[in-house]
Amino acid sequence: MFSHILKLIINQWRGNLWILAELFISFICIWQVGNVFSSLLSHKLRDTGFDLEHVYRVTTAIREKDSPSYDPDSPLTDDWKELVERVRRCPGVESVGLTSYTAFPYTGSTNGRSYFGDTTRTTALRGQLTPDVIRVLHITSPSPEVDLVKETSTGQTCFLVSPQAMEQLYDKNTVRCRIYTKDERDKAYPGILCSYLTNEYADNNDNRALWEIWSEGRMIEKNANKDLTMLIRVHPDADHDFRETFLSTMRAQLTAGNLSIVNLTRMEDYRTYILNLSSINLMYGAGYFLAAFFFICAFLGIIGTFWFRTESRTSEIGLRMALGATRRQVRWQMIGEGLMLFGIVWLPAVIVSYVLRTAVWDNETLLSDTVLFITLTAVTTVLLMLLIVAGIWIPARQASRINPVDALHYE
Amino acid sequence: MWKTYLRQIRYLLKENKFFSLVYILGTALSITMIMLILITYYINTANIGVEDKRDRMFFFTRAYVVKPGTDATGDKFYDGLQSSSPVGHKLIEKYMYPLKTPEAKSLVVNMQSVVYNKTKQVNEEMSAISTDADFWKMFSMRFLAGGPFSDVDVKSNARKVVIDESTARALFGKTDVVNYPIDIDWKEYRVCGVVEDVPSYLSDAYAHLWLPYTTATSRFFRGGNNDLRDIQGPAKMYLLGYERSDQELIRQEMEHQIQKLNAPAKKSHFTLNHQPDTALESLFRMSSDPYDKIYTRMQVVLVVIIVLLILPALNLSGLIVARMKKRGEEIGVRKAFGASVWNIMGQLFLENFVQMLIGGIIGLCLSCGLFQLVRNTLLVSYRTAGNDLSVKGVDVLNFFHIINFSTICYVILICFLLNLISTLLPAWRYARISIVEALNRR
Numbered sequence: 076m077f078s079h080i081l082k083l084i085i086n087q088w089r090g091n092l093w094i095l096a097e098l099f100i101s102f103i104c105i106w107q108v109g110n111v112f113s114s115l116l117s118h119k120l121r122d123t124g125f126d127l128e129h130v131y132r133v134t135t136a137i138r139e140k141d142s143p144s145y146d147p148d149s150p151l152t153d154d155w156k157e158l159v160e161r162v163r164r165c166p167g168v169e170s171v172g173l174t175s176y177t178a179f180p181y182t183g184s185t186n187g188r189s190y191f192g193d194t195t196r197t198t199a200l201r202g203q204l205t206p207d208v209i210r211v212l213h214i215t216s217p218s219p220e221v222d223l224v225k226e227t228s229t230g231q232t233c234f235l236v237s238p239q240a241m242e243q244l245y246d247k248n249t250v251r252c253r254i255y256t257k258d259e260r261d262k263a264y265p266g267i268l269c270s271y272l273t274n275e276y277a278d279n280n281d282n283r284a285l286w287e288i289w290s291e292g293r294m295i296e297k298n299a300n301k302d303l304t305m306l307i308r309v310h311p312d313a314d315h316d317f318r319e320t321f322l323s324t325m326r327a328q329l330t331a332g333n334l335s336i337v338n339l340t341r342m343e344d345y346r347t348y349i350l351n352l353s354s355i356n357l358m359y360g361a362g363y364f365l366a367a368f369f370f371i372c373a374f375l376g377i378i379g380t381f382w383f384r385t386e387s388r389t390s391e392i393g394l395r396m397a398l399g400a401t402r403r404q405v406r407w408q409m410i411g412e413g414l415m416l417f418g419i420v421w422l423p424a425v426i427v428s429y430v431l432r433t434a435v436w437d438n439e440t441l442l443s444d445t446v447l448f449i450t451l452t453a454v455t456t457v458l459l460m461l462l463i464v465a466g467i468w469i470p471a472r473q474a475s476r477i478n479p480v481d482a483l484h485y486e
Numbered sequence: 487m488w489k490t491y492l493r494q495i496r497y498l499l500k501e502n503k504f505f506s507l508v509y510i511l512g513t514a515l516s517i518t519m520i521m522l523i524l525i526t527y528y529i530n531t532a533n534i535g536v537e538d539k540r541d542r543m544f545f546f547t548r549a550y551v552v553k554p555g556t557d558a559t560g561d562k563f564y565d566g567l568q569s570s571s572p573v574g575h576k577l578i579e580k581y582m583y584p585l586k587t588p589e590a591k592s593l594v595v596n597m598q599s600v601v602y603n604k605t606k607q608v609n610e611e612m613s614a615i616s617t618d619a620d621f622w623k624m625f626s627m628r629f630l631a632g633g634p635f636s637d638v639d640v641k642s643n644a645r646k647v648v649i650d651e652s653t654a655r656a657l658f659g660k661t662d663v664v665n666y667p668i669d670i671d672w673k674e675y676r677v678c679g680v681v682e683d684v685p686s687y688l689s690d691a692y693a694h695l696w697l698p699y700t701t702a703t704s705r706f707f708r709g710g711n712n713d714l715r716d717i718q719g720p721a722k723m724y725l726l727g728y729e730r731s732d733q734e735l736i737r738q739e740m741e742h743q744i745q746k747l748n749a750p751a752k753k754s755h756f757t758l759n760h761q762p763d764t765a766l767e768s769l770f771r772m773s774s775d776p777y778d779k780i781y782t783r784m785q786v787v788l789v790v791i792i793v794l795l796i797l798p799a800l801n802l803s804g805l806i807v808a809r810m811k812k813r814g815e816e817i818g819v820r821k822a823f824g825a826s827v828w829n830i831m832g833q834l835f836l837e838n839f840v841q842m843l844i845g846g847i848i849g850l851c852l853s854c855g856l857f858q859l860v861r862n863t864l865l866v867s868y869r870t871a872g873n874d875l876s877v878k879g880v881d882v883l884n885f886f887h888i889i890n891f892s893t894i895c896y897v898i899l900i901c902f903l904l905n906l907i908s909t910l911l912p913a914w915r916y917a918r919i920s921i922v923e924a925l926n927r928r
Contacts, residue, residue, distance in 0.1 A: 329609065357863050380808075
């Protein structure tokens, strides 16, 4: 059977070239789409060290001096303290934290600076958080023995160090360390390893970060005039129409001095917005579409080619059936031909895919290269085989329905 | 003759239903994909709704600070680039307002303002545009009451504001509210005009409030902190030419102004980096790239379109060949009765074109529905950043902004190209076959 099909293929090599090219290109295209997907997927599955469910970002606005109702006797620091306390007392609110504009999830900040270990140096993203932000975002540490909330709530300044930054300063297994800043080279601050990444799609350089933990008082003192951001975690039971409930129940308390709460945004919505803005969602969408597109193109090509071939080989099929071949055998012979053609093209396609593996997308995946390559190749192979069987089945079924007498009549 | 052709097409469609289905769906798929790209292009660049002068509008959106003598093209640009940000209002006031070539020039700052809603007794965050009087020459807003603020209002810091219909209804319960007081950023403004709502996908004009930039809250107008602090800020500039071809003249005049700005030798120079852009160019401009990257990105999109066109066309051509094989005798008979090669090719073209058009219509409907579903992904871009889309998302698109004369022309053109690529070769091959051979096939 095997050598028989091979002979058939060789005899019609000219007609087969087209389908070989088709399968070759389809394999490479589907492989590449898979590569992009696996990369996006590995980012998506990354442990970001935070949890956005039931978290809201509170938008505030400051009354400026040019407003007639500006109150010169109400310093902004007092306004912030008052407002934070009011929000904390609001029913349904579990915890309230303050961060600088550069430190909350999906902020997209590239604000960085140099930090030092005992003998090493790194440039890392910077930003400030209050210990309560750890409660709000459920920030975790890769090391289970660390209780981040407890260790950072001492009132002293300390640092949360991301694994990538820790690797540069000490080594990746270090959990607690000493951090020195550029301005105070002789003062050591405690540093603790954390998993917090502000964006799972950021590349590895952007995951190097040192988050400074400031007490709430210090944060307000230093940042009240800048872009201070309030994040709140809401109790799951209270998180139904929370925005509306909050804005209406707090209506009379939303303004303290020159500071007002003007809006509440669900952090999950903010995440969607940022992923749209940075075209991550576009890449996912384009990936799905292109995968479907290559598939359907390959499907069309295979159907078209086999249609043509069965059409021109009707007499041969009739002859086979007259000589005792069953319809089933005829169909399987055709499918065998298709799969054999795929077999011929498989190795070159795999080799080219391997050579081009980083050409379209430099995959920064969690899997090692070899595992990824084998998985992708296996998945692509199985998918294309299914496609070939489906594409040949229909024309082969039509051809095998012919009456042998009719077919022989051609000759 | 035409009637015969059409009857034959109907027969062909019925004869092999599966073949027709695969063929039509193959076309529909290709057209859906291409139309998603073309509708995005159309929504962002065509003259639609209030943005009906986009073909002669130009955009100056970024201030690039570079080392003196930096080459504006290629990778050298990255070495010389010191920073890139939106434009400072002082740069526009001092160097760009004196431009003589454009018909109108407008400074625009997108921001979020706080409006006090008396009925609900709450402060609400709203998308606002701080701008000048020329803004109203760029866009054709329809005023339901009152009119825009004037140049004198802008220069005299008059607290006047134009609001849109939905804001007027939310705040006052009606639209006839000229001269009503409104509390914006804790300052009292007077409504001078009410316009019809602008959909948020028309991102250059979209806001709920439009106010004179001289009255806007001061924190939006903090300068940058390098030695060119006036050139960086929160603003952008729209320029309206008399004609599409004015772009180069405006650019030259702007370059001339920039020379004045850069004249005192400093550590940093300002560069236009080939601005102002057309609507299409501004879509592809990224914050810190040299301008030739704009064209590289356009080429990538063009290549994608060509691939989306050619791949299915070639595959469809396989299907056509399979069918031609069956119709050899028919062609032979037609030729025996005197049909020329062109007659036969014309018929084959028409047959396939009609099938493709069916696929095209399905494709257009699919892309229309699909576009509404993925509109946030396709239309939220850095061009719209600063609007309040983070919470609300892009408005549902007006049906006629997706399906209209232009997009239908695109579909017909794509069908024609697809048909040309997929039918030409098989039709040429089979139409030239000799009569005897064709008749003798079976």
